[in-house]
Amino acid sequence: xxxxxxxxxxxxxxxxxxxxxxxxxxxxxxxxxxxxxxxxxxxxxxxxxxxxxxxxxxxxxxxxxxxxxxxxxxxxxxxxxxxxxxxxxxxxxxxxxxxxxxxxxxxxxxxxxxxxxxxxxxxxxxxxxxxxxxxxxxxx
Numbered sequence: 001x002x003x004x005x006x007x008x009x010x011x012x013x014x015x016x017x018x019x020x021x022x023x024x025x026x027x028x029x030x031x032x033x034x035x036x037x038x039x040x041x042x043x044x045x046x047x048x049x050x051x052x053x054x055x056x057x058x059x060x061x062x063x064x065x066x067x068x069x070x071x072x073x074x075x076x077x078x079x080x081x082x083x084x085x086x087x088x089x090x091x092x093x094x095x096x097x098x099x100x101x102x103x104x105x106x107x108x109x110x111x112x113x114x115x116x117x118x119x120x121x122x123x124x125x126x127x128x129x130x131x132x133x134x135x136x137x138x139x140x
Contacts, residue, residue, distance in 0.1 A: 003028075003035040003036055003083035003084055004026075004035075004036070006036075006064065006081065006083060006084045007024045007026075007035070007036035007038055007084045008024065010038045010055055010059070010081070010084055010086050011023075011024050011038045011040070011111045012111070013054060013055045013058050013059075014038065014040040014051050014054075014055060014086070014088070015111065015113060016054060017042075017047065017050050017051040017054045018047070019040035019041065019042060019047075019051050019088070020040070020041050020042075020043075020091075020113075021039075021040065021041045021091075021094070021110075022038070022039070022040040022041075022110070022111040023037075023038070023039050023040075023100065023108050023109065023110050023111065024036060024037075024038050024108070024109045024111065025037040025038075025039065025099075025100070025103055025106040025107070025108050025109075026106055026107040026108075026109070027103060027106050029107075030103065030105055030106060032103075034080075034082065034083060034084065034085045035083045035084065036083065036084045036085070037084075037085050037086075037087060037099060037103065037106075038084060038085070038086045038087070039086075039087045039089065039094070039099055039100070040086075040087070040088055040089070041089050041090070041091040041094050042088060042089070042090055042091065043090075043091060044090070045074035045075065045090060048074055048075065048076070048077055048088050048089070048090055049074060049077065051077075051088045052069075052071075052077040052079055052086070052088050055079060055086060056069070056079060059079075059081065064081060065081075066079060066080070066081060067080045067081060067082045068080040074090070075089065075090040075092075075093040076088070076089050076090065076093050076097070087099060
C-alpha cells in the first residue's frame with residue numbers, strides 16, 4: 001500500500017475510536033526515517049490504548065505488518081509501520097512533546113470527525129451528490 005494512502009487509512013481508523021486533533025504530517029521532503037507521522041490525541045489512558053489497539057487490529061486484518069510498538073507509558077503509544085508512524089498521545093502529553101512544532105517544516109493535513117481531510121472539504125467539484133441531483137432536476 002502506498003504510504004500516503006496508509007497514513008490516511010490509519011488516521012481514519014483513529015477517528016473510529018473518537019481520537020481528536022488528528023493530523024497527518026508529510027515528512028517525505030525532510031530528512032526523516034519515515035514518510036508520514038499520524039498524530040492524534042485521546043482523553044484518557046484507556047482511550048490511548050483503545051485507539052492503538054484498534055489500529056493494530058485493523059492493520060493486521062489488512063495484512064500490514066507492525067514493525068515496532070513502543071509503549072513506555074500509557075500517555076503516549078507509538079506504532080511504527082516503517083513508512084508511517086502513529087503517535088497516540090494523551091491530550092495533556094501531546095503539548096509537552098509538540099511534534100508538530102518539532103517537525104514544523106512538514107506539510108500538515110488535519111483530519112475531521114467526518115473522516116475527510118479538512119483541507120479537502122468543500123473542494124469537490126459540483127458539491128455533494130444531493131446538490132448535484134437537485135441541479136440536474138432543475139436543468140430538465
